[in-house]
Amino acid sequence: MKDIATGLQHIGIPTNDIAETIAFYEKLGFTIALRTENKEAKEQVAFLLLGNLMIETSENRQAAMCSGAVDHIAIDVKDIEAALSFVNERNLNNLNDCIHFLPFWENGVRFFKIEGPNKEILEFSQIGLKPIFT
Template structure:
């Protein structure tokens, strides 16, 4: 029997949003008390990336020079899961893989991260993510 999504989710992982100036954005959030948990480069997207953390709140900031510079400009909400394959199977079986996405891998963190994305009813992007 496969794991149900509500048993697979461990909580909020991060909120992701683009920036036109990573250094300025990092400096701003550091003034608020955030620290850089990871700074890396996404080869696939050609973007510098910083994960900023304060307590259990994590932000993924990536410099793509396409930030809309207006309220509501966050790009995605990431939900942490124990088993990305089980989450993917359930989302697909529920007919919710409306982006026709597959499981992706990025070499972030110590052992990498696997994730996939869907779109919510208000065009919000929801990422299911497992840090390996």
């Protein structure tokens, strides 16, 4: 994985009110890097940037509203297929996930998720590649 991963891509935080969440983080100095909609999930989404820290917030009306309510930690990878193979070879794909595509950013994002030992969700994500359909 050390040859595939490049670092932290973003931290996913669910929200019940995206406008309130954006306003809060803007007061901290974050700027909106991307605001879009996940049409499949019917969720408003914003990526908020402060230096090299990116927060993805999505209005899913299911925010836990308690301490520890981070939805996922996304690891940036340069080869999503290699990352999935790495995870599968080690029997870590405990969610039996596959590579998904969302039309975020200029050329989209491809990702998959696994669950850590503490029920934390780890997302492996590659930005900038169009989906490959077979």
